[in-house]
Amino acid sequence: MQDPVQRVREIAGQLLTGGQVDGVLGLCEQHGGVGPCLFRGEDDLSSLVLEPKYPLANVCKLIQARYPNGRLGVIVRGCDERALIEMAKREQVDLDKLALIGLACTEAQAVECRCRHPYPQRIDVGERVEGVAPTVDENVRKLLEQGFNERLAFWHHEFSKCIKCYGCRNACPVCICEECILEDELWVQPGVVPPDYAAFQFIRAYHISDKCIGCGECEAACPMDIPLTRLYALVRETVRELFDYEAGADVAAPSPLVTTLEETPLLEVGER
């Protein structure tokens, strides 16, 4: 099998030389680190890398905001693509101007992310491996085995570490509101740390419930190591079970929370 990096360089090179795109968004190695990079010519592609997993959807949004008519190639993992789909539903990005280069994740990556779909809809590079259910995760299981009081104590302990840096919100590709309720003093008192966690954490969890695509960037951004995705993974599973709906799957599918019961019926959720 061809080296995935080589294969991506080839595809990106073809898009660039064929004039189909003005640039390709991916990752490059620079100054001893890896970060997002806009490749403009075939020659630049020698610095292109694929690891580690790095969120590109937000970068894509920034570029499109600046160059609305630019045509962009983007190297996407499953979660990048799902993020772009949820963003497109809310007019944050224009999918029509994007050429996606699909990269399948490895099994190890899928397990680390507790990812149900570790691949984009079209795989250009890599082998498709089966996804895992979030509830396979030991920590998620442990939480489910606990009673309400134990869970309350667990989250109280975790959330009391919050320094209200807003990193989770800022890193999140689907947290897109221009006026965020978490900065509204009616809900979250200014100048108080940790924030009243019901107001801050519960509300954020509810707000992302129908759009979280499970990229894990919130938790990765959290300087206090609060296991946010443990909660969000369960919320995503619940949305899946209640509405037979998965965020990021289909740009034409509206959130089940804004449709009628005829359009998206409410299903029974099984015992956990």
Add this chain to the structure above:
Amino acid sequence: MEKSADGFKPKILAFCCNWCSYAGADLAGVSRLQMPSDFRVIRVMCSARVSPEWVIKALAGGVDGVMVLGCHIGDCHYISGNHRAKKRFALLKEMLGYLGINPARLYVDWVSASEGARFQQIVTEFVETVKELGPHHGPEG
């Protein structure tokens, strides 16, 4: 106000929509049906007006139970407001559970303007449920 055997007098909020459940509550009142006095009614235009943030804040702020009562499905004055309410609170209930709050503290149901007796019945039952659950100390312990 009634107290349970151990002296616990729950605080309960009942969001009632203007067009059906509030009228149902009113009917229960004018019919002089016996009801526990542990709940406060907040009238809203539609069950869809009740945002999950309110429920979260109420539970965080020392309320022991929250009711959201709207028109029966099919009868919402705004056609499908209660569809949304039904879905969002089904989800919120599960979320409350993951976070350690017994979902039984949130009760969602439908009461028509003519169902005064039904209003009395579900309120009475919910007050009993919350008394059994005991005081809710809020997420701050």
